[in-house]
Amino acid sequence: MELARQQAWLARLSTDAGLRERLPAGPPAAGEEAAWLAGLSARQVEAFAETLLRKRRSAVRGLLPQSTRSLGPRFGELFRAHAARRGHLAPFDDARAFAEFLAVQPGPIAAIARREGAALRRGRVLQAARLLLDKPAQLLRDLVAHTAKDG
Amino acid sequence: MEVVAEAAEGVVNSLPVLGAGLGFREPLRAGVFLYRDRIGFLEITADHYLDAPARKLRELDLLAEHFTLIPHGLDLSLGSAGGLDLGYLKKLATLIRRVGCPWWSEHIAFMRAGGVRVGHLAPLPYTREAVDTICRNLAVVREAIERPLILENIAYQVVLPGDGRSEPEFLAEILERSGCGLLLDVANLHANAINHGFDPRAWLDRIPLDRVVQLHFAGGHWKDGELIDSHSRKVDEAVWDLMDAVLARAPVRGVVLERDEKIPPIEELLPDLERVRRTGARHGLWN
Numbered sequence: 001m002e003l004a005r006q007q008a009w010l011a012r013l014s015t016d017a018g019l020r021e022r023l024p025a026g027p028p029a030a031g032e033e034a035a036w037l038a039g040l041s042a043r044q045v046e047a048f049a050e051t052l053l054r055k056r057r058s059a060v061r062g063l064l065p066q067s068t069r070s071l072g073p074r075f076g077e078l079f080r081a082h083a084a085r086r087g088h089l090a091p092f093d094d095a096r097a098f099a100e101f102l103a104v105q106p107g108p109i110a111a112i113a114r115r116e117g118a119a120l121r122r123g124r125v126l127q128a129a130r131l132l133l134d135k136p137a138q139l140l141r142d143l144v145a146h147t148a149k150d151g
Numbered sequence: 152m153e154v155v156a157e158a159a160e161g162v163v164n165s166l167p168v169l170g171a172g173l174g175f176r177e178p179l180r181a182g183v184f185l186y187r188d189r190i191g192f193l194e195i196t197a198d199h200y201l202d203a204p205a206r207k208l209r210e211l212d213l214l215a216e217h218f219t220l221i222p223h224g225l226d227l228s229l230g231s232a233g234g235l236d237l238g239y240l241k242k243l244a245t246l247i248r249r250v251g252c253p254w255w256s257e258h259i260a261f262m263r264a265g266g267v268r269v270g271h272l273a274p275l276p277y278t279r280e281a282v283d284t285i286c287r288n289l290a291v292v293r294e295a296i297e298r299p300l301i302l303e304n305i306a307y308q309v310v311l312p313g314d315g316r317s318e319p320e321f322l323a324e325i326l327e328r329s330g331c332g333l334l335l336d337v338a339n340l341h342a343n344a345i346n347h348g349f350d351p352r353a354w355l356d357r358i359p360l361d362r363v364v365q366l367h368f369a370g371g372h373w374k375d376g377e378l379i380d381s382h383s384r385k386v387d388e389a390v391w392d393l394m395d396a397v398l399a400r401a402p403v404r405g406v407v408l409e410r411d412e413k414i415p416p417i418e419e420l421l422p423d424l425e426r427v428r429r430t431g432a433r434h435g436l437w438n
Contacts, residue, residue: 002280003232003275003278003284004264007230007261008264008265008267008402009265011263011264011265011267011269011312012265014269014271015267015269036312039311040309040311041309044309044310045309046310047308047309047375047377048273048308050374051271051308053271054379055270055271056270087267088267088269088270090268144405
């Protein structure tokens with residue numbers, strides 16, 4: 001199997017908990033892809049996915065300090081539930097999505113997360129404004145690249 | 152191929168000796184200036200400055216006035232079969248020109264594939280195709296960035312099915328074909344040796360030690376019987392032993408202590424730099 005397919009499989013497996021759950025029961029593919037997947041250790045893939053999750057969690061903790069403090073030991077469990085619904089996101093987008101997830105949870109955390117999520121969004125607007133002043137050409141290039149990717 | 156290897160050896164030998172350095176992190180900002188004379192150089196995370204506002208770039212310029220800076224990239228994804236993100240590469244080239252560094256570094260890994268961002272350094276299979284891919288991507292990098300690039304071995308948790316090559320053979324082939332130097336992370340080597348059950352000293356015997364330009368070292372933590380390279384703890388004595396073994400045999404120009412989590416006051420990191428300085432001096436690498 002060519003390298004591009006191998007990399008696509010590892011990227012999907014390490015960021016998609018549902019796909020990983022199906023791995024021990026037999027490779028979710030056929031032919032040479034199935035043979036390649038059978039050569040992977042489900043335990044190793046799970047450990048790698050845990051490392052990715054830990055890295056995401058650590059970045060989001062830094063971006064949502066008040067929500068993190070309010071959740072206490074529940075943070076890990078709720079972040080895992082959020083991560084299972086969303087694939088890998090850049091730290092800022094991840095924090096914003098997690099704040100949205102928390103905003104619909106029961107209890108006082110909803111209001112705290114809504115407030116912190118809004119502050120994050122305001123910070124992003126401010127950052128874009130600064131970039132517009134500092135490096136207008138770069139911002140334009142990034143916007144064009146973003147639009148092309150989305151299209 | 153021999154010509155490339157000989158030219159690379161010449162480049163490695165011409166690089167300046169920097170000694171014991173520190174991975175720069177924002178919480179250490181005041182400390183690095185306070186203890187300027189005890190820090191040989193700083194390694195900066197290139198990605199933190201690629202889309203940075205003017206304030207952060209001014210901080211970078213201030214650091215560059217007082218220290219030799221070595222940019223360390225995270226997201227170039229040199230091993231991606233789908234090729235490189237040329238917009239990212241252009242920003243990286245601009246940063247490297249701005250900093251004026253003697254060399255810069257990236258990882259032998261991939262970060263994205265099939266439209267998915269992994270968000271962490273993912274391992275490559277030890278295959279001919281992966282070597283070809285890295286070398287093809289490196290040729291593109293060279294068109295954009297002239298400064299010498301050194302490549303880092305990663306800590307890996309997953310071993311992908313390969314074609315019979317070992318990791319040392321894989322690394323040696325990439326270094327020989329590309330002409331790049333090696334950034335040997337001895338903490339990664341230690342973690343891999345523990346987690347995958349091999350002898351790290353035998354591993355060292357099989358890589359081209361004459362191409363080692365820089366070392367990384369750090370402390371990790373244990374989770375479910377596995378050593379995680381988290382850069383979060385005190386450095387294990389076994390990592391110090393490996394570093395000593397490499398410094399005794401390789402023409403190392405600089406060593407960087409990495410700390411990314413639970414960052415302590417800088418005073419707690421300085422003794423490690425002093426120990427690196429003494430070890431390198433004992434092996435005649437610097438004073």
